[in-house]
Amino acid sequence: MLWSKVRKNKKGAPLRTDFGLGGADVVTLHLVSERALEYRRIAKQGLNPRFNARQEVPTFEEVAQQVHIDRMPTWKNARHGRQWINTLRDYAFPKIGRMQIDAIDQPEVMMCLAPRGRGVEGSW
Secondary structure: OOOOOOOOOOOOEOOOOOOOOOOOOOOOOHHHHHHHHHHHOOOOOOEEEEOOOOOOOEEEEHHHHHHHHHHHHHOOOOHHHHHHHHHHHHHHHHOOOEEEEOOOOOOHHHHHHHHOOOOOEEEE
């Protein structure tokens, strides 16, 4: 059995530790509820949820950066690779870059593909 030092409050009870589960613009209420339940179960087992929770799901930006690195040898030239990641940086990352990859669905993708409006309706 592992021994761990548990911080106590003034009355000797275990100190409550709160931590964020993600911003409302990034994490859905359903996902927050699931995580909170998972963290309570971990804490009930005497473990620290901060260190014993399952691995975090990567964000869209993290995955896109990794794909960019993995695909670098396949670009015809370096300029194409830069164009690819710069387009995502300019148009997708501001909208869905901080979202976890498993939370992205068709509406989020469509939001990124919406016309950018360069003077003509529907133009790219």
